[in-house]
Amino acid sequence: MKEKKINIIGAGNMSYAIVSGLINSNYKKDLITVCAPSINNKNNIIKSFGIKNSNINTHYSDQADIIILSVKPQSITSVCQDLNKINLSKKIIISLLAGININILTNLLKQDNINIIRIMPNIAITTNHGIIAMYVMSKINISDINFIKDLFSRMGMVYQLDKESDIDIFTIIVGSSPAYFLFFMEAMQKKIESMGINQCDAYNIILETINGITYLSRHWGNTFNKLRKLISSKKGITESAISIFKKENLSLIIANAIDVSMNRIKDLKNLKT
Numbered sequence: 001m002k003e004k005k006i007n008i009i010g011a012g013n014m015s016y017a018i019v020s021g022l023i024n025s026n027y028k029k030d031l032i033t034v035c036a037p038s039i040n041n042k043n044n045i046i047k048s049f050g051i052k053n054s055n056i057n058t059h060y061s062d063q064a065d066i067i068i069l070s071v072k073p074q075s076i077t078s079v080c081q082d083l084n085k086i087n088l089s090k091k092i093i094i095s096l097l098a099g100i101n102i103n104i105l106t107n108l109l110k111q112d113n114i115n116i117i118r119i120m121p122n123i124a125i126t127t128n129h130g131i132i133a134m135y136v137m138s139k140i141n142i143s144d145i146n147f148i149k150d151l152f153s154r155m156g157m158v159y160q161l162d163k164e165s166d167i168d169i170f171t172i173i174v175g176s177s178p179a180y181f182l183f184f185m186e187a188m189q190k191k192i193e194s195m196g197i198n199q200c201d202a203y204n205i206i207l208e209t210i211n212g213i214t215y216l217s218r219h220w221g222n223t224f225n226k227l228r229k230l231i232s233s234k235k236g237i238t239e240s241a242i243s244i245f246k247k248e249n250l251s252l253i254i255a256n257a258i259d260v261s262m263n264r265i266k267d268l269k270n271l272k273t
């Protein structure tokens, strides 16, 4: 793989995850830089990885082959104002931003020949077990596409999408859903602890249960339903708990929560440019 210089704009959670995923996969530290307004030695990325950094966005962007936008949607206008001070035509811009589509980005980056790839990763890229959805502007050449695919394959499983609008669905199933599962695990841990199991055991039991069921599910085809039914036999103990989930319509609660998140993504698209 040819080496390319990567500058990351933003030094928060996702930037940390990317730097960690790249360094774990032996990407050269010297090829990675990070910029954010208040970055200093106390920042986790700098404390953990000691990579070159600046509080001026144009500082390393100028020399970078790849610029990764990893800021909140609310900051994108000011980041693009900074980036418009340099020539972006030979660079690949990778955006992680939820809801901010290529149309909004090209309006903000007031230059010709902008190459944008949208990426939607989840936090598990930190330890190279993530999922990464990717949508590429049609004019980007195949060698650049393959480079970016290889780059993110170091951090997890990459899905290349045909339609940009599918990024919104992947924002939920890839980006947000880890928090749903963690919420369920938190509730389980709290209840188990209240029944007298110590915190450490409760934590490990939940983790191992998820590990075990993940392995087992792989042998049961492309559905979770059959295996779930197998272990919740009629009038049994497990079924008595599932019947509460059904009575409270947990499936509908999950579907409603996803709809609310989809609407939140639509709100981000109305960002004034």
Ligand SMILES: NC(=O)c1ccc[n+]([C@@H]2O[C@H](COP(=O)([O-])OP(=O)(O)OC[C@H]3O[C@@H](n4cnc5c(N)ncnc54)[C@H](OP(=O)(O)O)[C@@H]3O)[C@@H](O)[C@H]2O)c1
Pocket (backbone or CB within 6 Å): 009, 010, 011, 012, 013, 014, 015, 035, 036, 037, 038, 039, 057, 069, 070, 071, 072, 073, 075, 078, 079, 096, 097, 098, 120, 121, 122, 123, 175, 176
């Ligand atoms: N978190 C996830 O699981 C996840 C998953 C998929 C995609 N995403 C996307 O990833 C993006 C980043 O999310 P995050 O969770 O990493 O956010 P975060 O932790 O809040 O980090 C945002 C970073 O942006 C920096 N920043 C703010 N204004 C800036 C500016 N004008 N120029 C340069 N940097 C600036 C902040 O620096 P200061 O602290 O100095 O202000 C901070 O380091 C979001 O757009 C989100 O949609 C997140």
